[in-house]
Amino acid sequence: MTVIMSRFLLCIFVQLLFVFFIPTAFAALPSSTNYKIQSYSFGGGGTRNSTSTNYSLFGISGDITGKTSSTTYTARNGLNYMLQVNVPTAPTVSNPGTTYDRLKLVINTSSNPTDATYAVSISSDNFVSDIRFVKSDNTVGSTLAISDYRTYTNWGAASGVFVTTLKPNTTYYFKVKARQGKYAESNYGPVASVATSNPTLTFALSSSTLTFQTPTAGNNYTDSSESTTVTTSTNAYNGYSVYAHETQSLTAPGGKTIADYTSPNSAPTTWSGTGFGYTTNDTNLTGSGGVNRFASATKYAGFTQAQFGDIVADDTGPVQSSPISNEQFTISYRVTVTGATQAGTYTNTIIYAIAAAY
Amino acid sequence: MSLYKKNVLVLIVFCTLCWITQQRVFARNVLAPTTMVQQSFRITPIIQDLQLTAGKPYTFPLYIENLSTNPSGIHAEVSGLDQESLPDDLISPNPPSLVSWTTLSQTDFIIPPHGTYTLSVTVRPPLFAKDSGYYEAISFTPFISSVQSLTQSIILSKISALVFATIGTLNYSDIVRKVLITDFSPNARVFLIPPQSLSFSVSNTYFTHITASPHLIIQSLFANRKELLLDEKHILPNGKRIWMIPFPLDEFGLFYQATLAVSIGNGEQVTQTTWFFVLPFVVLLGCGVFLGVLLLFIQNRDKNY
Numbered sequence: 251m252t253v254i255m256s257r258f259l260l261c262i263f264v265q266l267l268f269v270f271f272i273p274t275a276f277a278a279l280p281s282s283t284n285y286k287i288q289s290y291s292f293g294g295g296g297t298r299n300s301t302s303t304n305y306s307l308f309g310i311s312g313d314i315t316g317k318t319s320s321t322t323y324t325a326r327n328g329l330n331y332m333l334q335v336n337v338p339t340a341p342t343v344s345n346p347g348t349t350y351d352r353l354k355l356v357i358n359t360s361s362n363p364t365d366a367t368y369a370v371s372i373s374s375d376n377f378v379s380d381i382r383f384v385k386s387d388n389t390v391g392s393t394l395a396i397s398d399y400r401t402y403t404n405w406g407a408a409s410g411v412f413v414t415t416l417k418p419n420t421t422y423y424f425k426v427k428a429r430q431g432k433y434a435e436s437n438y439g440p441v442a443s444v445a446t447s448n449p450t451l452t453f454a455l456s457s458s459t460l461t462f463q464t465p466t467a468g469n470n471y472t473d474s475s476e477s478t479t480v481t482t483s484t485n486a487y488n489g490y491s492v493y494a495h496e497t498q499s500l501t502a503p504g505g506k507t508i509a510d511y512t513s514p515n516s517a518p519t520t521w522s523g524t525g526f527g528y529t530t531n532d533t534n535l536t537g538s539g540g541v542n543r544f545a546s547a548t549k550y551a552g553f554t555q556a557q558f559g560d561i562v563a564d565d566t567g568p569v570q571s572s573p574i575s576n577e578q579f580t581i582s583y584r585v586t587v588t589g590a591t592q593a594g595t596y597t598n599t600i601i602y603a604i605a606a607a608y
Numbered sequence: 609m610s611l612y613k614k615n616v617l618v619l620i621v622f623c624t625l626c627w628i629t630q631q632r633v634f635a636r637n638v639l640a641p642t643t644m645v646q647q648s649f650r651i652t653p654i655i656q657d658l659q660l661t662a663g664k665p666y667t668f669p670l671y672i673e674n675l676s677t678n679p680s681g682i683h684a685e686v687s688g689l690d691q692e693s694l695p696d697d698l699i700s701p702n703p704p705s706l707v708s709w710t711t712l713s714q715t716d717f718i719i720p721p722h723g724t725y726t727l728s729v730t731v732r733p734p735l736f737a738k739d740s741g742y743y744e745a746i747s748f749t750p751f752i753s754s755v756q757s758l759t760q761s762i763i764l765s766k767i768s769a770l771v772f773a774t775i776g777t778l779n780y781s782d783i784v785r786k787v788l789i790t791d792f793s794p795n796a797r798v799f800l801i802p803p804q805s806l807s808f809s810v811s812n813t814y815f816t817h818i819t820a821s822p823h824l825i826i827q828s829l830f831a832n833r834k835e836l837l838l839d840e841k842h843i844l845p846n847g848k849r850i851w852m853i854p855f856p857l858d859e860f861g862l863f864y865q866a867t868l869a870v871s872i873g874n875g876e877q878v879t880q881t882t883w884f885f886v887l888p889f890v891v892l893l894g895c896g897v898f899l900g901v902l903l904l905f906i907q908n909r910d911k912n913y
Contacts, residue, residue, distance in 0.1 A: 350653070385875030387823065392874070414821065414840070415873050418653060449655045452675065453646035453767050459749075460761040478763055486654060487840065500761070508735045568839050603766040607743065608842040 265461050335434050338368060339425040340442040341412070346571050348451040348485045350418035354571075355384070356410035357426055360439075366430045367399035371438060372413065373423045384424075389415045399429055421445040450491060452483040453604045460600070461518040465587050471524075474584035478602070480563055481578045486606035489567035489574060491536070491604045494581065496557030500526050502594030508587060510552035515539070515560035518549035524584045527552045532563045550584060559603060567608055569587055632728040647750050647765045648675035649682075658773040660742075660854050663735035670727045670769055673717035673750055681718045681751045684727060686710050689743045689770070703844045706773055708742040718753075731773065739776030741816030741845045746771065755843075772842070774816040781875040786814040788874055790848075790878040798885045800892075807852040808880075810870055819843075821871040822851060828861025862886060 285445050342356040370384040370392075371377070383394040388411050391398075406412060416422060423443045440476040456479040465471035484490050500508040511527030513519040516538040519531065527550040533542040537560075543549070554560050563579035581602075650673040660666055674680045713728035729746065745768040747873040792808040811818045817836040834856045841849045857864070865883040872878065887895075 257859055350655075387821070387869070387871035387875055387877055388675055389821070389871055397873070398875070415819070426911050448653045450652040451654040452648070452650040453765055453768065454675065455765050457764055458647055458763050481648075486656065520801065562889055566839075597761045599762040599764060601749070601764045601766050603747070605768040606770060608655065608770065 273604060274566050274568055289420075310507075326559060331427045334362050335428040335436045336362050336581040337365055337436040338362070338428050338438040338439040341370065341424050341426050343424050343442045343444040345421075345444055345446060347569050348410075348573050349487065349569060350446050351416050352412045352414045352485065352570065353416060353422060353444055353446060354410065355405075355413050355424060357402055357405045360428070361560055362402075362428050363430065364403075365401065366406060366428050367401055368398045368426050368428050368482065369394055371425050371427075374417070376423045376441065376443075377425070385411050388413055416446050417446045418446050447484055447485060449483065449606065451486060451604065452481075452605055454481040455602060456481075457481075460583065462583075463590070467587070467589065470586075471591070472584065472586040474582065477580050477582040479578050479580045479598075480602060480604075481576055482563075482565070482604065483575045484606060485569055485571065485573040486608075487563040487567055487569050487608040489569060490563055490604055491566075491607050492563040492579070494528070494553060495557065495564045495601055495603075497599040497601070498554040499557065500585070500598050502592070502595035502596045504594070506592050506594060508585065508595075508596050511550055513549075513551045515551045515554070515562075516543070518544050518551040520548065521550050521586070523587045524588055525552060526583070528561050528562070528581050530562045530579060530581050532579045533579035535561060536564055536566060537561045545582070548580060551557060553600065559601070562602075564607070605607070616796070618783055619835075636796060647680065647749070649673060649680075649748065649765070649767055650675055651748065651767050651769050652839070654769050654774075656762055656769070656771045658771065659691075660731060660733050660737075660775045661773055662733050662737040662775050665730055665731045665732040667728055670729055670746065671724055672719060672727060673724045674689050674721060675808075677721045679718055679720050681716065682725070684712055684715050684717075685747055685749075686785075687745050687747060688710065690746055702844075703743045703847075704740050706731055706742040706771060709737075709742075710744060710746075710771075712746070720849050727868070729771075731771075733775055737775050739815050740774075742773045742775065743817075743844070744771045745769065772817055776815060779872075780872065780876045783814050783818060783872050784876045784878055787812055787818060787820070787843075787870065787878050789868060789870060792866075792868060792882050794883065794884055798887055799890055800887065802855050802857065802860075802886050803850050803884075805854050806866060807850065808868060809848050809850050810878075811848040812845060815845055817842050817844045820849065820870050823869045823871065824853070824856075825867045825869075826857055828857060828864045828865060831857045831861035860886065860888075862891075 304503050339358045341358055341541070343388055344354045346354055355370065357370075372382050372384055372390055373380045382390050382392055385391045385395075386397045386400065390413065411423075421443055422445070425438040425441045427436050429436045447539060448560045458475075460476055460478075462473040462476060463469060480492055482490055482492070489562045495563075496510075498507075499510055509525050511521075511525035512523075513527070518539075523528070529550045530544050531547040532544070533546055535541055535543065544551075549562070562581050565574055565577055566576070612826060615773050626725045632818065650671075652671045652673075656668065658668070671680060687706050688707055689703055691806075697763060710721045710732050711732070713730075717725055717727075719725045733742075747766050747768045749764055749766045788811050790811060791808060794803040806824070810822070810823075812818050812820075818842055819842055821840045822836060825832045825833065836853065836856060838851055838853065841851075843849050863883070863885055867881045869879045871875045
């Protein structure tokens, strides 16, 4: 036991000797007859410097603008220069569809490599106080995230993207900066600007009155020669819808009426029997019953007297690259009576209501 | 006249006839500048999206242009967004109305030919107005100023300008929580043939309207990836809109994954993913035969042992 204890104490003593008394062998600081490096440490992710009486070394980690300089000598950026990205020139911005809530943006790469990413800043006052960013989903946001930096391809390449959620009748300013890798990012380039338009709708009817031929045996008591052409222009993103209704059935003084054709707008039919109805040549009509339910203006429905009416013509857009301009649809009427129909002048009022779709 | 000259003359006449015919055939949808239309109007702006403050009046102009060569009397009126005027795929209770807070500077006015009239619209939300979206339509209908024959039916146009308004501050982090993607089909997991269409609904339980902008990515094992930017739609508060699109991939892919991202502004998105297999009958049959052969092989091997 005594021998074991003494050997144990000896081991501990030797270890303590190495810890406290035998110096650690480190390499001497690099030096020559005239020069010696005083310190190995340097700014890691920040700004540090090493200086002597005549020389200083300044560097900023991750910054391509670091330089070495003294009163007499300056060392320019070496390899760092090669990591710079080119400042992108002004983007190409336009409003091809005279839209009111979006603008088209095309990035100019300025010869940056294909893996460079770009971020876009947008403002409505040329970056005085309104400074926002185009987000990765092409909406506008107040902060810039890593995900908002996209490659030229993801910015739509030569076709560009439409920046949305903008206000109408407002001039917007755009500028772009580029980034490559983790440490090379350019300043913002020059500014380009373009304005959104106001949302407008132009609507025209080809006539304001309707006069049918007198029904006789000679024309089988039928007239289907009358029609109204509706002409629409708009830059509303979702287009427009035209609804039609009548204020009353065809009514003569004294109260006699010609009944409306019985088929509804959702299920028009090939003409059969008597009544007053209409058809439309819109072959892509929304609503129940199928888009071409009027079968290219060969099937008929009766007018409704409900306030807003039935849809008789539409164009649901979307309007982005070009507005809807002078688009025409024709609503044709037909009236068929019998020889027993009481003679008289039957009139009513037909209202075509139009609104932008949303 | 020499034969050569006769041929040239015939050629000129033929070309002229072709030109005239083409003009008549292809000019159908062009409004000829000399056509006189009875009613032609332009309204600006046709859609308004206002940010209002409770207790603070707000005035904005509406411009009505008379594009015809006749003077036109206009009657203006304010109404709510009728259920009938809502889009077919918009499922929403009647939205809160701005009508009782709205006054027009004039309700009846005459616009000379090619003239413009500026109508001032003032909205006065009361101090107690709660945070919400509010909506209305301002409609313009011409009235015929001359005496009309009692032997004719009358055709009238009615153009409605839409007004969307919000009282309250938008918080996009809250909006993301209140917008839901539902019924993202196809619901089944295995198909014999690719589904004909994909559909989904987006519902909005936020206090005001939002604009939903969907982006769909479909990936499969063997077919190319496809990205689609779908139509944007406004969704009123407590409303729902439906999108339906034809299935975009033609090539066979066996396994498909569809990722839907609906942007609601400020870079915020609501996402959902669905997946399904397409196993044509031939593939199923082949798998069945293979499994049957494998089972037989295993059974025979066990017998031998």
